Amino acid sequence: MSPFPFKTSHFHSRYSRKHGAKMSSAQIKLREAARAGSLFNVRKACREGANVNSCGSSESPVIILAVLGGHTEVVAALVASKAMLEAQDVAGGRSALHLAAERNDVAVAESLLAGKALADSVDASQCGETPLIKAARMGHNEVAAVLVAHRAWLSARTSDQTQECALIKAARGGHAEV
Secondary structure, three states, X not given: OOOOOOOHHHHHHHHHHHHOOOOXXXXXXXXXXXXHOOHHHHHHHHHOOOOOOOOOOOOOOHHHHHHHOOOHHHHHHHHHOOOOOOOEOOOOOOEHHHXXXXXXXXXXXXXXXXXXXXXXXXXXXXXXXXXXXXXXXXXXXXXXXXXXXXXXXXXXXXXXXXXXXXHHHHHHOOOOOO
């Protein structure tokens, strides 16, 4: 049993970011494959020793790259490989589920939720939105329905001064269907 209260892969990921460690060739291949949506090359890079949770100090995690590309099969493979689903992108502090909600990508959202992504995680933006609030604000009723089906908290509020819930955000945006 490890003496650390966290997974070793998480420690290495944080250590690599903090100390600017260079990525291995397998890690670079994994990032390129996830970005391109190549399931074959993602699996190959993992067999070669790439860590699905490692990334550079100024780079988003691999799961984020796959979500941004809308690569559902790659996302599912990374979920199965125990990718940290709450890892955030470097640009806006959004989790993979936040990005799926923002992109209205139902298949990716379902894959992430099946892997136990937190339906009520709060992004690191100034607004502090949950994926449901983001989907409602943007009028993405399909993803909002998936989040509600996975028991997203309907009363969650933003952490900014408005303290608005998903229903208010949808109404302000003219998204009555949400």
